[in-house]
Amino acid sequence: MNAVIEIRDLTKTYGTVRALDGLSLSIPRGGVYGILGPNGAGKSTLFRILLGLIRPSDGTARVMGGAVGDIAAMRRMGSMIETPRYPPYMSARQVLEWLALSHGVGKTAEIPAWLDRVGLTEAADRRVRGFSVGMLQRLGVAAALMSKPDLVILDEPTSGMDPPGIQEMRALIRSLADDDGVTVILASHQLLEVQKICDRVAILNRGKLILEGAVSELTAAGGERLWLSVAQVEAALAVLGERGARDDDGVMAAIARDEAPALIRALVEQGVDITEARWVGTDLESIFMTETGAAEASRGEQTHAG
Amino acid sequence: MLVDAIRAEGFRLTKNRTALFWSVVFVPLLSVALGALTSFVLKSGQTKLLEGAKSPELAEMMSRATLDLASAMVSAAGGLANPLVLLFVLIGAATLYAGDYRWETWRLISARNSRPNLILAKLTVVAVLALAAMAAMLVGSLVENLIRAGIFGRGLIFNLSGEQVGQFFALSGLSWLRIVQFTMVSVLAAVVTRSLLAALFVPLVIGVAQFFTPQMLGPMGVMPDAWLSILLNPGAAHDAIQATITRAPAAAALPAGLVLKAWTSLGLWTVVPLAGAVAWFQRQDLSKE
Numbered sequence: 001m002n003a004v005i006e007i008r009d010l011t012k013t014y015g016t017v018r019a020l021d022g023l024s025l026s027i028p029r030g031g032v033y034g035i036l037g038p039n040g041a042g043k044s045t046l047f048r049i050l051l052g053l054i055r056p057s058d059g060t061a062r063v064m065g066g067a068v069g070d071i072a073a074m075r076r077m078g079s080m081i082e083t084p085r086y087p088p089y090m091s092a093r094q095v096l097e098w099l100a101l102s103h104g105v106g107k108t109a110e111i112p113a114w115l116d117r118v119g120l121t122e123a124a125d126r127r128v129r130g131f132s133v134g135m136l137q138r139l140g141v142a143a144a145l146m147s148k149p150d151l152v153i154l155d156e157p158t159s160g161m162d163p164p165g166i167q168e169m170r171a172l173i174r175s176l177a178d179d180d181g182v183t184v185i186l187a188s189h190q191l192l193e194v195q196k197i198c199d200r201v202a203i204l205n206r207g208k209l210i211l212e213g214a215v216s217e218l219t220a221a222g223g224e225r226l227w228l229s230v231a232q233v234e235a236a237l238a239v240l241g242e243r244g245a246r247d248d249d250g251v252m253a254a255i256a257r258d259e260a261p262a263l264i265r266a267l268v269e270q271g272v273d274i275t276e277a278r279w280v281g282t283d284l285e286s287i288f289m290t291e292t293g294a295a296e297a298s299r300g301e302q303t304h305a306g
Numbered sequence: 307m308l309v310d311a312i313r314a315e316g317f318r319l320t321k322n323r324t325a326l327f328w329s330v331v332f333v334p335l336l337s338v339a340l341g342a343l344t345s346f347v348l349k350s351g352q353t354k355l356l357e358g359a360k361s362p363e364l365a366e367m368m369s370r371a372t373l374d375l376a377s378a379m380v381s382a383a384g385g386l387a388n389p390l391v392l393l394f395v396l397i398g399a400a401t402l403y404a405g406d407y408r409w410e411t412w413r414l415i416s417a418r419n420s421r422p423n424l425i426l427a428k429l430t431v432v433a434v435l436a437l438a439a440m441a442a443m444l445v446g447s448l449v450e451n452l453i454r455a456g457i458f459g460r461g462l463i464f465n466l467s468g469e470q471v472g473q474f475f476a477l478s479g480l481s482w483l484r485i486v487q488f489t490m491v492s493v494l495a496a497v498v499t500r501s502l503l504a505a506l507f508v509p510l511v512i513g514v515a516q517f518f519t520p521q522m523l524g525p526m527g528v529m530p531d532a533w534l535s536i537l538l539n540p541g542a543a544h545d546a547i548q549a550t551i552t553r554a555p556a557a558a559a560l561p562a563g564l565v566l567k568a569w570t571s572l573g574l575w576t577v578v579p580l581a582g583a584v585a586w587f588q589r590q591d592l593s594k595e
Contacts, residue, residue, distance in 0.1 A: 048413075048592070051413065051416075051417045052416065052417050053412070053413055053416060053417075053591070053592040054591040054592060055589075055591065071307065071418065071419065071420060074417045074418055075418050077417065079413075079417060081413060082413075084413075084414065085409050085410045085411060086409065086411060086414075087318060087321070087322070087405065087409050087411065088409065089321060089322050089323070089324070090318070090321050094317075094321050097317065098314055098317050098318050098321075099314075099414060099415070101310060101313045101314040101317050102310060102311065102313075102314035102414075102415045102418065102419070103310070103415075103418050104307070104310040104418070143414065147418075
């Protein structure tokens with residue numbers, strides 16, 4: 001079995017709203033898989049269906065080879081969706097003890113190690129009612145991983161975390177996939193984060209899959225561009241013509257590699273001071289904006305035509 | 307699987323000190339305090355009475371009076387399902403039944419166990435909570451009697467016959483069933499409304515309405531021993547069964563077949579709300595707990 005998640009024609013409607021609209025998706029075993037999409041794309045609905053919290057209106061979903069609700073299959077999965085909440089009278093340690101019992105793990109001796117791994121050792125015996133969102137997220141990640149699952153679903157795992165916390169979480173997620181062989185599925189609005197840690201991504205919009213593939217392939221397909229840090233942006237854009245675009249404190253040049261020396265000479269001759277130059281691929285953010293924008297435009301045209 | 311869920315629910319309840327205090331400790335403490343206060347007041351009145359009567363025979367008789375703790379415990383077992391106990395056990399039960407909606411924790415536990423198991427685990431823990439509350443009440447009753455004996459200077463005996471042992475366990479079991487049955491409406495209300503307040507107040511409102519069913523049905527020509535009356539009022543059903551266990555004078559006057567109706571009522575009020583809650587929960591979307 002190569003796929004950990006198999007989804008066929010999955011539809012979920014809430015009244016007249018179609019949160020998922022005939023979604024089909026196969027998520028392969030291994031690595032980190034990102035689910036992207038704007039608000040209302042259907043990410044949380046998809047996760048809730050995969051966890052058995054809600055029933056699909058139509059279609060099927062299989063998790064770890066079993067139907068959703070197959071407890072043996074579901075017990076091979078850990079999850080944290082949205083900002084987790086816990087009984088407020090419990091400490092972080094007690095939350096993990098409670099969930100270990102509930103999940104049939106029973107290995108409470110490992111709880112200190114998990115608290116340490118998510119950076120909550122010092123807060124282990126504090127009641128969770130006083131925890132920040134970031135601390136709740138960390139505890140949620142520990143709870144999701146504690147049972148040593150084969151598949152982990154994480155919804156916005158770095159939400160509310162400070163920059164060092166985000167870096168630690170990225171490292172943890174990558175090590176889960178690389179060192180422990182766990183398949184990680186995550187949803188995030190932070191596209192830079194997704195690009196850094198995901199191997200494959202699926203982009204959803206209005207409950208439909210609009211793009212799926214390996215991050216490296218998607219970003220390479222958009223072609224390379226030369227980014228130049230220049231003091232005289234207008235002069236540089238004049239030289240580049242239609243192939244140039246303003247980009248933060250520099251310009252982005254859509255040229256081939258063998259054109260670079262001539263371009264740089266031309267810029268210098270026009271009095272443009274170049275302080276830095278590097279080749280960049282198409283980033284996930286531009287792909288995301290392009291694809292979701294195109295989907296919206298297509299939808300708008302259809303609506304207009306209808 | 308069910309065992310995992312029961313262990314987890316039990317663990318969670320042990321960490322909820324507020325629920326445990328109100329459900330298990332508060333009523334016995336209140337009973338002991340009120341009992342001691344009442345004894346002091348009566349003792350004061352008794353002293354005045356004896357002083358006024360100047361009767362050495364009466365004084366001698368009262369000092370010789372003994373307190374039979376065995377009888378007191380059997381009597382206490384019959385009163386374990388009193389309205390105060392029902393109310394305060396309901397606090398803990400409602401917290402258990404509706405807690406996962408209130409704290410949005412279904413998402414943490416529902417993927418790894420079957421939904422009927424999760425509800426049955428809560429029921430099991432509430433059943434144990436009811437036993438703990440009853441045990442605390444019995445200890446409270448014992449302490450109250452010891453205080454009374456001390457205040458009045460009465461001797462203590464413990465004369466337990468075989469019949470009393472049987473009565474004690476039968477009454478305790480009946481009280482336990484009544485308490486658990488009372489919380490069944492709470493589990494149904496919790497699942498249907500997803501609200502802790504509803505889990506607490508719906509059983510109370512229904513309980514009060516049931517108390518007044520004889521007054522409501524009487525004018526309609528429905529007799530208190532009719533199937534409808536007993537089926538609508540599990541409290542009356544409990545009282546009828548209790549009368550037969552204690553062989554109280556009221557038991558002799560019970561109409562034939564009433565006990566069957568009473569057991570049926572208690573059984574239905576236990577099973578039907580639970581089955582409804584399980585069936586509802588089985589199909590419930592937990593998109594927003």
